[in-house]
Amino acid sequence: MTSHLKKAELHCHLEGAASPALVLRQAEKYGIDTSAFLRDGAYVWSDFSEFIRCYDDVAAVFRTEEDYALLAETYLSELASIGTIYSELTVSPDHGKRIGLGPDAYIGGVASGMRAAREKTGIESRMIVTGERHFGPESVIAAAEYAARSGNPLITGFNLAGEERMGRVADYARAFDIAREAGLGLTIHAGEVCGAFSVSDALDIVKPSRIGHGVRAIEDTDLVRRLADLGTVLEVCPGSNVALQVFPDFQSHPLRALKDAGVRVTINSDDPPFFDTSLAREYELAAGVMGFSEDEINAMTRTAIKAAFLDEETRASLLAGL
Ligand SMILES: Nc1ncnc2[nH]cnc12
Numbered sequence: 001m002t003s004h005l006k007k008a009e010l011h012c013h014l015e016g017a018a019s020p021a022l023v024l025r026q027a028e029k030y031g032i033d034t035s036a037f038l039r040d041g042a043y044v045w046s047d048f049s050e051f052i053r054c055y056d057d058v059a060a061v062f063r064t065e066e067d068y069a070l071l072a073e074t075y076l077s078e079l080a081s082i083g084t085i086y087s088e089l090t091v092s093p094d095h096g097k098r099i100g101l102g103p104d105a106y107i108g109g110v111a112s113g114m115r116a117a118r119e120k121t122g123i124e125s126r127m128i129v130t131g132e133r134h135f136g137p138e139s140v141i142a143a144a145e146y147a148a149r150s151g152n153p154l155i156t157g158f159n160l161a162g163e164e165r166m167g168r169v170a171d172y173a174r175a176f177d178i179a180r181e182a183g184l185g186l187t188i189h190a191g192e193v194c195g196a197f198s199v200s201d202a203l204d205i206v207k208p209s210r211i212g213h214g215v216r217a218i219e220d221t222d223l224v225r226r227l228a229d230l231g232t233v234l235e236v237c238p239g240s241n242v243a244l245q246v247f248p249d250f251q252s253h254p255l256r257a258l259k260d261a262g263v264r265v266t267i268n269s270d271d272p273p274f275f276d277t278s279l280a281r282e283y284e285l286a287a288g289v290m291g292f293s294e295d296e297i298n299a300m301t302r303t304a305i306k307a308a309f310l311d312e313e314t315r316a317s318l319l320a321g322l
């Protein structure tokens with residue numbers, strides 16, 4: 001039903017896009033025991049805290065520049081095969097650091113995977129460097145400093161992910177100031193595990209053009225109006241939200257209500273194999289159980305390209321191709 005549509009994705013974590021099959025191959029290469037976090041071909045977690053731990057374990061099987069190139073090329077090629085013309089990958093140099101891989105090697109690997117995928121399939125992509133809340137404010141500042149000075153043209157944005165219940169947005173304000181001063185696009189995970197206050201904090205303190213998830217803004221009507229008035233774009237990931245029990249099912253997911261309230265929304269997969277999803281499935285869910293028309297879905301794809309952290313020339317060419 002949506003397989004013929006062009007697609008774009010603003011919110012997918014690179015390590016979160018690693019399939020269990022690829023992770024098993026990597027683990028075998030390095031003699032890593034995966035039984036604690038990967039069983040019967042599926043990642044093992046049961047709530048948000050365990051998911052974050054599982055994510056960190058999965059990331060640790062990618063250990064070299066070449067491993068990261070392979071991961072990026074594999075995911076982007078898969079996206080291209082379902083009609084995706086643009087992808088922003090959320091990348092975490094801190095995950096590289098945890099296994100002794102420096103940020104230049106980590107980013108260099110991802111960049112070569114992105115270039116290889118573009119040559120092979122034409123897919124355009126960019127990197128958003130993220131700090132992880134559960135690694136603490138100092139490491140988030142270091143990630144922002146790295147993103148600000150890297151000079152890599154494929155790094156176009158800065159994000160904050162990880163355990164949303166750890167600290168308040170204000171604790172991470174300095175990192176966003178550094179990224180803003182460097183001219184990077186700003187987005188932040190908020191209103192996923194925590195409620196509407198987290199989205200308000202993000203708007204007050206970070207003033208991002210986009211918010212990762214943001215879906216719990218639905219708990220506060222004034223906040224929904226504020227998002228609509230500001231034109232803040234939400235990177236919505238319905239499959240992730242249902243898998244992580246932010247909402248019990250797709251019928252009660254607020255994507256439709258947010259869109260009808262005038263909030264700019266986009267469709268994303270977050271960490272697809274962790275949530276038994278893919279960008280293709282998210283588009284199918286939007287068209288099926290969530291009841292969006294083809295025109296409405298195309299409008300969300302257009303919103304994604306308009307809100308992408310991209311140079312204007314590439315944006316215009318992507319919009320022309322839609
Ligand atoms: N859904 C999510 N929320 C916060 N941090 C994440 N890191 C990877 N996926 C995430």
Ligand SMILES: [Zn+2]
Pocket residue numbers: 011013161189212270
């Ligand atoms: Zn995310």
